Amino acid sequence: MDPVSTATASPSGLLLAGSVAAIAASLWLLLPKASDTVASRRLGFLLGAVALVGFAATGRSLGSVGEDAVFLTVAGIAVISGLATIVTRSPVYSAIWFAMTLAGVSGVLLVLGAQFLGVATIVVYAGAILVMFLFVLMLAQPSGMAPYDRVSNEPMLAAAAGAVLLGLLTLSIGRLSAAEPPSCCRMPSRAQAVAAAAPADGAAAKADESTTLIAPAMAGGDTGDANEVAHLGAELFGRHLFAVEVAGVLLLVALVGAIAVVSRGEATETDHRREGR
Amino acid sequence: MIPATMLTNALLVGAVLFCLGLVGILTRRNLIVMFLSAELMLQGVSVTLVAWSRYHGDWGGQVLVVFVLTVAACEAAVALVFVLQAFASTGRLDASAWQALREENLPRVIDHELPADDRVVPTWPHLSPAGVLPEGDDSRSLERDHV
Numbered sequence: 001m002d003p004v005s006t007a008t009a010s011p012s013g014l015l016l017a018g019s020v021a022a023i024a025a026s027l028w029l030l031l032p033k034a035s036d037t038v039a040s041r042r043l044g045f046l047l048g049a050v051a052l053v054g055f056a057a058t059g060r061s062l063g064s065v066g067e068d069a070v071f072l073t074v075a076g077i078a079v080i081s082g083l084a085t086i087v088t089r090s091p092v093y094s095a096i097w098f099a100m101t102l103a104g105v106s107g108v109l110l111v112l113g114a115q116f117l118g119v120a121t122i123v124v125y126a127g128a129i130l131v132m133f134l135f136v137l138m139l140a141q142p143s144g145m146a147p148y149d150r151v152s153n154e155p156m157l158a159a160a161a162g163a164v165l166l167g168l169l170t171l172s173i174g175r176l177s178a179a180e181p182p183s184c185c186r187m188p189s190r191a192q193a194v195a196a197a198a199p200a201d202g203a204a205a206k207a208d209e210s211t212t213l214i215a216p217a218m219a220g221g222d223t224g225d226a227n228e229v230a231h232l233g234a235e236l237f238g239r240h241l242f243a244v245e246v247a248g249v250l251l252l253v254a255l256v257g258a259i260a261v262v263s264r265g266e267a268t269e270t271d272h273r274r275e276g277r
Numbered sequence: 278m279i280p281a282t283m284l285t286n287a288l289l290v291g292a293v294l295f296c297l298g299l300v301g302i303l304t305r306r307n308l309i310v311m312f313l314s315a316e317l318m319l320q321g322v323s324v325t326l327v328a329w330s331r332y333h334g335d336w337g338g339q340v341l342v343v344f345v346l347t348v349a350a351c352e353a354a355v356a357l358v359f360v361l362q363a364f365a366s367t368g369r370l371d372a373s374a375w376q377a378l379r380e381e382n383l384p385r386v387i388d389h390e391l392p393a394d395d396r397v398v399p400t401w402p403h404l405s406p407a408g409v410l411p412e413g414d415d416s417r418s419l420e421r422d423h424v
Contacts, residue, residue: 117327121346125346247347254350
């Protein structure tokens with residue numbers, strides 16, 4: 001039995017198809033292109049609002065979006081700002097809309113219960129990466145609006161492709177919620193895993209230390225308790241210590257590489273000496 | 278642990294952000310906006326990973342998002358250096374400025390018609406003068422004896 005045909009037969013499938021069509025048309029109308037008028041952009045905004053309502057309704061049929069007003073608000077901020085990020089003509093406004101997206105995503109992460117990542121998104125992305133983007137924009141942006149900001153490559157095809165991908169993802173998410181997860185894919189809770197592993201590893205002194213760090217977190221069987229940050233840190237520096245070291249090396253390599261690429265074009269003092277000799 | 282309805286809603290938000298970033302990186306020609314779109318896709322993936330992590334009660338997804346943040350920082354640093362170098366050699370932030378690198382059989386991007394630059398020129402507030410304009414001839418006002 002074909003999941004697509006069964007889904008389109010139901011009203012929620014029709015709603016999803018309508019939302020996908022609306023979001024494709026909205027993206028196409030909003031993206032910068034040659035035949036651009038104020039009226040078409042307004043129509044694009046209108047269609048975008050319709051598509052957003054349609055997707056919220058799809059989410060309601062999947063779960064129940066309406067019961068959590070905070071989640072709906074921050075998710076709406078993230079999605080609307082993300083849309084504005086890619087359709088705004090001016091790249092500076094684009095970067096500022098992206099900062100709003102980060103605020104929304106951070107809110108979503110906080111609602112989901114990932115406190116450390118919610119804060120880290122603001123600190124690392126909005127505080128460091130986005131400021132770097134803005135610096136480059138101020139260094140490199142020509143005055144006025146550049147012609148290449150007013151047109152885009154194949155807006156119709158790209159909008160259709162993005163909307164179809166979104167529809168497929170929504171369909172698979174809907175099937176996910178319709179079916180109970182099979183027992184094979186139900187991960188055993190970490191509490192059981194640690195409890196099972198602890199007696200075996202008890203002989204190793206190092207494993208013993210990390211287990212005592214992690215075990216209290218898993219005792220409750222929940223990743224969303226009050227000591228979320230401490231437990232994430234224990235997990236990060238316990239099980240994933242090697243990966244943390246590799247990430248540190250990666251940061252160092254990126255730093256050295258960036259400086260090397262920037263300074264390659266400028267002659268150093270030794271170069272001058274070699275020239276003179 | 279989060280309920281399954283929250284999981285699907287968060288996955289939906291992640292999917293929307295990912296698709297928006299995809300459309301942005303496919304269509305926009307400004308190099309900076311293309312990188313912002315890539316970061317948007319990373320945000321969508323981060324939301325998805327955190328939702329799964331909270332649903333399963335497993336820390337793996339959140340640890341992965343920490344590394345996504347790290348790699349995104351490295352990527353932004355290196356990529357922006359290359360963007361600056363590209364800007365220094367062409368004077369434009371245009372991806373199509375490098376279309377000489379394309380495959381032989383691909384058509385050339387030519388801007389046939391450009392839309393009008395219909396930015397709204399900002400109108401600054403007009404400040405009404407406070408007080409009365411002092412009378413007197415200009416020559417007197419240039420003398421410095423009454424400062």
